[in-house]
Amino acid sequence: MNLNILWFILIVVLFIGFFFLEGFDYSFWDWMIFIGSALPGLLWGVALANLIEGVPIDAHMNYVGGFFNLLNPFALLGGLAFVAMFLLHGATFLALKTQGTLLERAQKVARQVWFPTVILIALFIGSGYFVTSVFERLGVDPGIAPIGAGMALLLGGWLIQNKHFGWAFLMTGVTIVLSAATIAIGLFPNVMISSLNPAWNLTIYNASSSPYTLTVMSIIAITLVPFVLAYQAWNYWVFKKRVAHTAVAVSHE
Numbered sequence: 001m002n003l004n005i006l007w008f009i010l011i012v013v014l015f016i017g018f019f020f021l022e023g024f025d026y027s028f029w030d031w032m033i034f035i036g037s038a039l040p041g042l043l044w045g046v047a048l049a050n051l052i053e054g055v056p057i058d059a060h061m062n063y064v065g066g067f068f069n070l071l072n073p074f075a076l077l078g079g080l081a082f083v084a085m086f087l088l089h090g091a092t093f094l095a096l097k098t099q100g101t102l103l104e105r106a107q108k109v110a111r112q113v114w115f116p117t118v119i120l121i122a123l124f125i126g127s128g129y130f131v132t133s134v135f136e137r138l139g140v141d142p143g144i145a146p147i148g149a150g151m152a153l154l155l156g157g158w159l160i161q162n163k164h165f166g167w168a169f170l171m172t173g174v175t176i177v178l179s180a181a182t183i184a185i186g187l188f189p190n191v192m193i194s195s196l197n198p199a200w201n202l203t204i205y206n207a208s209s210s211p212y213t214l215t216v217m218s219i220i221a222i223t224l225v226p227f228v229l230a231y232q233a234w235n236y237w238v239f240k241k242r243v244a245h246t247a248v249a250v251s252h253e
Contacts, residue, residue: 038083045082048183049075049124052134054195061202074131081124084117085179089172092156095165099242107163114157121153132193134186145185149178
């Protein structure tokens, strides 16, 4: 079983959990929703950490490792850092969309999670200087993107403590975007690093599709992306009001 299959299973579990939550065993599907939400974030962090550290890719551009090769300490640390970051981002969002008891719980989680998130991300970055050349390439002065990500995360903590959750949500979002940009800058022109031989790295040149395929995909993206953005805007507009605890309460009877 590879990460893509496991990821798909978790998304299906999450969808089923939301669909069958009412009228079935509340505690069971509540846990399924939790697992289906947490593990994709963990796997996302594990996947990106492996891209940074390198995976066994042979001269024929084939992955020759196993599933458990991907669950190394650095990758698991990256997974935990990503879960913490997504949890913090989600808590600040809930603080904007809830009221009453749910609002208090979201604010409490955001305050409690911020400092562990900072520690996990710092450990991930620090250890990255020892296990991969991606962070070494950034040097002592890594540039605007990583510095901006760190400043946004620290500022987000101050905003959370002072209950400015709208700005805190924006800062955690900036942290995620700039962190992704930092990884892309550090990897360029590589897309996957081979731990067996640097000459076998997958780059934007040797791993790209044909010009015809890229042209077709570009046309499809240009055509469909505006609809996706419009749907997301409509979705946020429909659910713009805050949700009270009574609106989502599920009877145990």
